[in-house]
Amino acid sequence: MSSIVTDDNIPLLTRSSRARKGISLTALIDVVFILLMFFMLTSTFIKLHKVQLQTAAAGDEVVKDQKTVQPQLIIIRESNHVDNNQGDLTTAGGFSLLTSSLVNGKHEQKFTRLTQLITQLDPAIAIVILPEPQVQVQMIIDSLMQLKSANFERVTLGNTLGTTSTKIQNEV
Amino acid sequence: MTQLSGKRISKRSADDALIPLINIVFLLLIFFMVAGSIQPSIPVDISHPIANEVDNPIKPLAVQIVLTGEGTIYWNEQIVTIEKVQRVMQEQTPTQVNLHLAGSIKAIELEPLLNVLRAHKDTEISLITIQQGAL
Numbered sequence: 001m002s003s004i005v006t007d008d009n010i011p012l013l014t015r016s017s018r019a020r021k022g023i024s025l026t027a028l029i030d031v032v033f034i035l036l037m038f039f040m041l042t043s044t045f046i047k048l049h050k051v052q053l054q055t056a057a058a059g060d061e062v063v064k065d066q067k068t069v070q071p072q073l074i075i076i077r078e079s080n081h082v083d084n085n086q087g088d089l090t091t092a093g094g095f096s097l098l099t100s101s102l103v104n105g106k107h108e109q110k111f112t113r114l115t116q117l118i119t120q121l122d123p124a125i126a127i128v129i130l131p132e133p134q135v136q137v138q139m140i141i142d143s144l145m146q147l148k149s150a151n152f153e154r155v156t157l158g159n160t161l162g163t164t165s166t167k168i169q170n171e172v
Numbered sequence: 173m174t175q176l177s178g179k180r181i182s183k184r185s186a187d188d189a190l191i192p193l194i195n196i197v198f199l200l201l202i203f204f205m206v207a208g209s210i211q212p213s214i215p216v217d218i219s220h221p222i223a224n225e226v227d228n229p230i231k232p233l234a235v236q237i238v239l240t241g242e243g244t245i246y247w248n249e250q251i252v253t254i255e256k257v258q259r260v261m262q263e264q265t266p267t268q269v270n271l272h273l274a275g276s277i278k279a280i281e282l283e284p285l286l287n288v289l290r291a292h293k294d295t296e297i298s299l300i301t302i303q304q305g306a307l
Contacts, residue, residue: 025190032194036201043208050230050270050298051223053286076279133280137273141221141301159287160279 051144053157071126071154074117075161076143078134114143118150128158214238214272215249221275223301230300234268239285241274258288261295268296 121127127147131140140157147155214236237257238246245252247260269289273282289297 025187025194029190029194029197032197032201036197036204039201039204039208042210043204044211044213045208046211046302047209048211048220048230048300048302049223049228050300051228053271053297053299131279133278135279136275137277137279137282137299138221138275140279141223141275141299145223157286160283162280 051141069125071128072121073158074114074127074129074143076129076131076135076139078132114146118147118152121152123152123154126154126156127152128156130158130161132161212236212270213249215246216240216244218272218274219276220272220300220302222304224304230270230298231268234270234296234298235264235266236270236272237285237289238272239274239277239282241277243281245285254284254288257285258291261288261292265292266295268298270298270300272300 129140129143144155144157211230216238218238218240236246236248238244240246245254245257247257252260271285271289286297289295
């Protein structure tokens with residue numbers, strides 16, 4: 001094979017190497033740029049998470065001691081007041097456990113912090129959260145998270161109080 | 173001879189000059205592939221409620237329903253009325269619904285939409301939240 005030798009005696013081209021062509025990097029760059037554009041446009045760094053509102057477990061009735069047990073109802077109050085049943089109003093989280101017991105013909109509603117309320121709840125029985133109309137979604141989420149962190153898995157969001165779809169029984 | 177060697181050297185140097193560019197582009201590509209995540213987009217920008225203890229990523233194939241503070245409802249990027257939501261729920265009966273709400277929306281504003289969704293017992297309703305400190 002003939003070869004062209006440069007001044008440094010390095011063969012520049014041979015017939016076999018003439019047939020071989022180097023791979024162009026331009027096409028590779030094009031593909032990589034297109035991939036980069038795709039991921040730049042479609043990716044997001046905000047991680048969205050979900051909180052389930054309705055679960056079959058929360059909706060199931062619990063049979064306890066051969067009796068069907070109704071879910072425990074928690075009311076989220078609009079205003080941030082705590083009524084300690086003595087007429088004193090203090091600013092705190094406003095939650096109330098709607099109990100089924102009657103005191104002088106009325107439901108005993110004692111408004112307290114959710115952290116204190118949790119100690120009175122039974123994890124085996126479903127919990128339904130009933131927000132008052134002006135309660136914001138953020139507060140509902142906070143209460144759901146607080147109950148979840150206290151290992152209450154059977155929690156669901158009920159109807160808003162004061163609407164026609166809400167019926168609270170006045171008798172046991 | 174000198175001309176040929178000059179052409180060969182310039183071709184080689186052009187290819188050599190591209191190598192750092194390819195390096196940087198690959199680095200950027202790997203960064204976006206690893207750090208970013210592909211999630212369904214919503215048609216309006218709302219401030220989702222914050223929940224820090226949640227680590228439950230959303231399912232991208234679920235139906236995306238957005239309720240804005242003004243009361244506008246979006247079903248997968250289309251503006252719909254509450255009656256249309258009811259109709260579509262009956263026709264399509266989706267098994268999973270992602271509900272995007274602003275944290276400032278009140279329970280009374282959410283009630284009609286939630287009643288329509290709750291009527292379908294087989295539908296899994298998920299409220300979408302973000303973690304505190306997220307962009």
